[in-house]
Amino acid sequence: MFLEKGRISNFQLSVLIIGFVLGSSVIISPGGEGAGHDAWIACALGLMEGLLIAWIFTALTKLFKDKTLIEINSLVYGKILGNGISLLFIGYLFHLSALVLTNYGQFFKLQIYPATPKTLSLLLLMLVCASTVNRGIEVLARCSLILVPIIILVVFTDTLLLIPHIDLNNLMPVLDAPIGKLLLASHGAASFPFAETVAFLMVLAFVDKPEKGPAAVSRGLLIAGFILIMAVARNVAVLGQMAEITNYPTYLVAQVIDIGDILTRLHVLVAISLITMGFIKISVLFYGTVLGLAQVFNLRSYRPIILPVGILMVILALTNVGNTQEMFDFVNKGYPIYAIPFQIGIPLITLVVAKLRRLPQKGELDA
């Protein structure tokens, strides 16, 4: 069954992962809830946890080369149970892509386009993603090669321009948050965004050098993690305690930029990075969803179901939260627990069961 003929290089995979991790985290600082001005520490600890989780799911793909999670599941658990678990995982990918759309929609409704109907802005973004997914993983990977460096440049430029406003006193005293709260916040940072790379279980099969896939994943995670830690620390250093109470600190911080009254009002750059990185994240998740569905139901192609899934995604994104506070409540309180079975549970159990059953047996991989 060859639903996807494209192949991506390991370098492209790393860049894609950077774009994916930056995703909506370019506006929603990871680890902000509870850790206060120690958010960057929570973020760093979250990165460690994320790397650990990545190690689990890349071990799985190392075992089963050229197989997506859906195929692995049916090999490990048998057709019926395997497909059941696969559907749960696909449901998670679908929900997650709707959540990213929600982040995007809420942010734009509040900050940029208050009068434009959310449906329209979401629909337009979804159509762009759908068209990319339609063209396959190779096109998406090449898109990321162009977009991700630009956004990294934007983040670094923002940080450089903010140096005059940085007050390191705002980061003191280090480790002020109680240890329990800090760990909770770091788990929050791990579940969003680092461990979400579990979605790459649907993509890793198409890497041209699968034995080096795990290294590419951790490289991407490390670079993206470093960028996020820097951004979080910068936000707190510039905004002080306002970083904790404002919904979108990165957006507020860009408003502070003022180089000689000339270089000001750069915050729309932040909105642009949300659009582009959100596009990459949604596309990867969208791709995983439709590819997974096609594999579960043995379709010849995943293309016909792109638009229906996309429209359902927009509907879910429009209805799943009533307001921004509900969104943040879910992101900070519900999501870290909700995501555990998908981010850790499914890959870990599958790996253990596969090891116990001494899978993959010889010849099975070629079948």
Add this chain to the structure above:
Amino acid sequence: MKREKRIKIYVAILLTIMPGFLSGCWDSHELNTLSIVSGLGWDIDQDTGEVTLTYQSIIPSEIESSSSSNEGGGQKGGNPLRAIQLDQDTGASPYEVLSRYAQHASRIPFYEHTQVYIFGKDGVQRGIYPFLDTQARNPVSRPNALMVVSAEKTASDILGVQDGMENIQAFGMAAEIKLSATFSKFPAVTVLQFQNRLLSKTTAPIAPMVGIFEQTGREGKKTQKIRVVGTAVFKGDRMIGELNERESSGLLWAINEIKIGFVTIPEANLEIVKAKSKIVPELQGDQVKITIEIDQESNLVQYNGHQGITADLVQELEKGQAKEIESQVRAAVEKSFDLEADVFGFGDAVHRKYKKEWKELKPRWDDIYPCIEVVIKAKTHINEIGEINQALIKD
């Protein structure tokens, strides 16, 4: 061939559809439908608690015409305030006033370029929390706008006084306040800084105060000017007192906000080249001891004596200078003890160094604060003595 044709058709379709989306129908704001608010005044009636907002908006057409009339022989006799329009509204809450103004302004008020928020003296004594909340909650306003307290009765008094060289009064006022901060006289406080001081709970927010100053010009013609006259000290969202010029300067010395400026001592005038200060807290049991360490470098720009400059004299001047700085800081400290308001952020400094003890100190900080022992150590150095080394008139 066929493929090329198809691509051309696709591109044509795309180009026809795109303009519809790119113009952003719903959220388009054309300049000629906007009233750009340059300054916003905020007053509260002491008795009824009613809110009065004063809008200073820019009239774009007048800005253009004033620059062209300059070529034709200046703008004598013209109204210096014609580039701005002042308007007022009163209501029970800030948002009621905002919406009322939006209805009769004929243009949509646009707050993204608001440079200053001015609070009438009566209003700040009653508390400005509704305003602070409105400002922080709404995405249109900027964290860089300046907070100003009017030393006159109301904010609208200040917004109508032309000063400086700017067509738009609020822009001129913002520039004046920033310059007073550059010359290390009064602090320039942005909304973000104000919010952070508010959030810290122990540190008291501050804001510069602007007053009207009457100047008698040629032929006894009186003109009104605006000047920064002091620093307002807040407790929470209420103003509780003010620092005068000397105390404001002392405050800036202590919180490391000295940029350039002058130190005047009886014998000489010195120009500050470099200044740095540090607040070092120390806990001895329940007693808090704060050391303010100031390092300053300056140049001699004027000397009143009639003798040649010697190394001994330079040392003497350095000592005199250090004494002057210390006395300025001391004045600010005494005043803040009187007001029981931690304008220096001593509490935050203690928090940074003693995070465990702070939990216990924080709730009692208001009681602890006036009993703090403050030591001020100023170290100064004179770099240059200027182009002459002897006095013009010798003893």
